[in-house]
């Protein structure tokens with residue numbers, strides 16, 4: 001590990017300030033010989049021209065960069081693996097900075113460096129280790145979003161993907177070690193406090209640093225040693241809420257940031273719950289979890305709300321539908337599962353987390369309770385209920401409603 005090259009990955013929405021941050025860090029005295037990789041990996045390349053322009057910009061800066069720190073800029077098209085492999089062969093450098101284009105997902109990039117690929121010819125973990133995942137968040141865009149009642153952005157899905165930008169943005173927020181809240185010059189400080197409270201609720205583990213024009217101390221993002229794949233995967237606020245239960249955070253409370261977990265051991269009435277999902281208040285920024293839809297005892301439905309986009313549909317298996325032997329293994333390995341186990345229905349039920357600002361948890365709770373089957377409905381024939389959740393994974397995409 002120690003003789004492999006540390007890697008910092010910068011992600012963030014389009015225009016959040018990744019390039020600005022990168023250029024700032026490169027001109028600072030960071031004590032490294034840095035190679036820079038601009039990754040425009042995804043099939044989704046919305047904006048090749050933009051990236052082209054950007055690298056022209058970096059090239060025009062190259063003189064400065066070369067002179068101060070001996071950095072190398074290289075642009076990547078296509079296979080990131082080949083590029084990073086070639087890079088170690090052909091260049092002398094001791095740190096790799098990757099700028100991951102706005103639309104690309106941080107998790108696959110992290111996987112490349114942290115885990116490598118099984119069948120690939122080149123294994124990047126021979127030469128590299130992931131040091132820090134950084135996400136640059138645009139404070140100005142978030143502030144404007146709050147102002148217009150929208151939690152985050154609400155752009156159309158990018159061509160070639162069914163994920164809208166705010167879903168990717170939430171991945172970037174939830175899967176990182178350091179959050180740079182950039183463009184702080186463009187939002188009033190009261191709003192910055194509020195944005196910060198929201199970010200902390202979405203991602204309690206990351207270090208949060210406020211910046212203007214990407215002016216961050218290089219030590220905040222280089223050689224931090226903060227990355228840990230497992231921790232990063234479990235660092236989302238909603239996971240904490242589900243696993244550890246609710247804990248009050250004074251700063252969050254002060255700014256009206258609320259998170260709330262709903263648990264039930266009954267099914268939802270499919271239509272009532274679909275209706276609620278269609279009408280969720282926009283104050284709810286994030287919702288995530290599993291639920292049981294009456295008539296679909298075969299499958300655990302997943303809910304995933306990121307900003308204005310809501311998806312719900314078949315996502316996983318109840319332990320109750322697994323073969324007996326496997327069930328036993330889960331029951332033994334999972335503390336508390338035995339107590340929750342229902343003789344007839346096993347682990348079927350609802351476990352949902354909602355994170356938002358200025359919403360009434362009690363009201364939300366009452367709406368959800370109303371969606372559960374009543375005692376009378378518990379005795380009905382559920383197979384006659386229409387099923388809005390379909391058969392495809394998380395098919396009910398409500399973003400365009």
Ligand SMILES: Nc1nc2c(ncn2[C@@H]2O[C@H](COP(=O)(O)OP(=O)(O)OP(=O)(O)O)[C@@H](O)[C@H]2O)c(=O)[nH]1
Pocket residue numbers: 012013014015016017018019020021050054101102182183184185186211212213214
């Ligand atoms: N006012 C203000 N403008 C900023 C700040 N940081 C960056 N900008 C400007 O915002 C624009 C976008 O910045 P970039 O650094 O290119 O953003 P990016 O994230 O690399 O953008 P993409 O590569 O398109 O994803 C540029 O015009 C920057 O000058 C900031 O802190 N405050």
